Amino acid sequence: xxxxxxxxxxxxxxxxxxxxxxxxxxxxxxxxxxxxxxxxxxxxxxxxxxxxxxxxxxxxxxxxxxxxxxx
Numbered sequence: 001x002x003x004x005x006x007x008x009x010x011x012x013x014x015x016x017x018x019x020x021x022x023x024x025x026x027x028x029x030x031x032x033x034x035x036x037x038x039x040x041x042x043x044x045x046x047x048x049x050x051x052x053x054x055x056x057x058x059x060x061x062x063x064x065x066x067x068x069x070x071x
Contacts (some may be wrong), residue, residue: 003026005023005024005027007027007031007034007036007048008030008034009064010030016044016047017043017044017047018041018042018043018044018046018047018052018053020052021051021052021053021054021055021056024041024052024053024056028056036046041053041056041058046069055056063066
């Protein structure tokens with residue numbers, strides 16, 4: 001899985017592929033402050049079910065590795 005989230009020179013370790021929503025929102029807010037116009041994000045199917053993307057507006061999404069063992 002992913003090991004960290006990074007915005008500029010700031011990084012936060014990630015214990016799982018998708019961090020909890022408050023951490024994600026904090027990093028997205030930092031990105032906006034830094035003038036970032038676009039971002040990419042990996043989210044697991046479990047993260048979606050567990051609302052780890054809560055409050056995140058997604059304009060484009062792609063699915064990869066969609067198999068029977070995923071939700």
